[in-house]
């Protein structure tokens with residue numbers, strides 16, 4: 001989960017905020033203010049909630065590279081070139097600061113921190129009146145910003161970190177860059193959080209890869225297969241249908257043995273195209289390629305459009321757009337979707353004669369939005385297309401990032417987003433072998449009502465027989481449905497067991513595994529628990545892995561050895577990717593159901609140790625993000641003190657979860 005500014009105490013805090021003000025400039029004048037306007041809600045929110053100062057940093061173009069290119073071009077054309085004037089007209093932040101001031105209005109004061117760069121601005125920032133917005137000079141004037149050497153990046157990052165108590169990242173467009181001001185800085189400030197723009201982008205784009213509302217239809221276009229391989233592979237996992245259009249479609253058609261005339265083709269990608277088609281077939285994903293075309297004899301806006309009725313394109317023509325039959329086919333596929341993601345145009349929409357296909361797609365997606373389908377447009381060209389057709393406001397979300405949105409759809413982790421991730425707090429009720437269906441329904445209904453505005457993440461785990469009753473009551477609420485165990489086998493002759501497939505069928509999202517009662521009463525060993533953990537993860541469940549020492553082990557000083565062993569064995573073979581779906585519950589056996597609770601200090605020591613074990617196995621980022629719950633006689637009286645400890649991220653509650661009067665105060669600590 002990403003941490004957003006909404007969960008951070010901003011009162012009297014200095015904010016250092018990365019924005020993406022990389023806007024097109026001409027002669028010192030802003031040409032398109034979309035990105036500036038997009039940052040304003042976060043800036044206003046920060047100030048309205050008591051932030052003392054908001055210092056903004058951004059890059060603008062790439063001064064060194066752009067200027068070199070322009071200089072070379074001027075030399076080639078025999079023109080004189082004035083480097084200073086060029087940079088001033090294109091890369092200086094002062095005009096952007098002035099533009100922001102105008103957009104924010106008279107109530108706000110915006111100052112520019114000076115053309116001499118981003119270093120040594122602490123005194124300047126601290127001399128500003130509370131409520132001031134300060135704009136730093138273009139971060140890319142310093143080579144440390146983009147350096148591939150982390151030590152160099154850290155030098156600038158440390159200087160920037162001096163300007164804030166809290167780092168806010170709202171620069172989605174640069175989130176895929178591991179730069180000093182986008183990611184390294186987070187190491188040197190106490191708190192990092194995402195702004196509203198970043199939050200919205202992540203909330204729309206991430207679920208498409210992780211957990212979309214199905215069926216998902218992906219429309220992928222654009223010129224080159226080579227730049228879209230990763231996104232095609234990633235979207236194959238969750239899509240019901242994949243529409244492939246634009247220049248890249250011809251490579252796929254050639255791979256299928258169809259004639260493509262003079263169309264754009266990447267011969268070195270034919271094998272890749274074949275592999276993707278094969279993978280789609282295996283995964284049962286429908287691939288939709290053009291069935292007719294609009295062609296031309298040359299790539300020219302003035303070229304005469306020629307209708308091509310079938311899949312094959314005559315030798316003298318090149319494909320420029322899809323034809324009417326293809327559009328009809330798109331319509332049939334798109335109406336089935338509950339989520340649509342669109343990246344890349346399906347024709348040369350920049351030329352009016354060849355824009356019909358892309359316009360039709362834009363209209364179909366807009367119509368779907370109206371019917372309640374989640375529609376996400378990502379990537380530079382398709383965004384330009386929906387803007388051209390005036391349909392941007394008709395999409396659920398139009399991404400402001402090109403490269404960043406593509407990388408998110410590829411399933412990659414983006415440095416600028418990762419630094420804003422924080423572990424959440426999970427309060428779970430383990431109902432064990434209690435309650436009848438009626439009692440369970442009454443409790444579930446009461447919890448849904450009472451926790452509606454709760455600020456943590458919640459879960460209840462009723463016994464198997466109650467899942468079908470409780471599941472529908474929790475549906476759409478902020479309480480997840482959990483199971484207390486699962487079989488180690490997928491299916492078969494296993495009398496008395498319940499499988500992951502059966503749990504999935506009932507809507508279960510989380511499975512508790514290795515609970516002390518399973519370990520000590522039902523004698524489950526680490527190997528069996530590990531098998532269950534891997535099976536549950538394979539089927540997409542969240543897993544709560546319970547660990548903890550007995551009284552005897554504690555008295556013999558074996559707390560750490562026992563916990564380490566249970567974690568190592570329990571997580572054996574669990575990939576770093578799957579670890580994000582694992583929660584660890586530290587539950588000292590002597591505290592479970594006994595009324596005896598570990599002291600907050602003892603519990604904290606154990607949790608800290610657990611985190612260190614995870615760090616050794618999976619690295620510091622995974623350790624920072626893994627949720628570690630405490631369990632063992634958690635009650636309303638002790639919940640807040642326990643969960644206030646640095647490494648305790650929620651509770652697994654048994655006895656006190658059976659009544660809303662005791663569970664609700666714990667959940668709302």
Ligand code: PGA
Pocket residue numbers: 430587591592593594595631632633634652653654655656
């Ligand atoms: P308890 O149970 O809260 O009743 O001690 C905790 C658990 O078994 O998870």
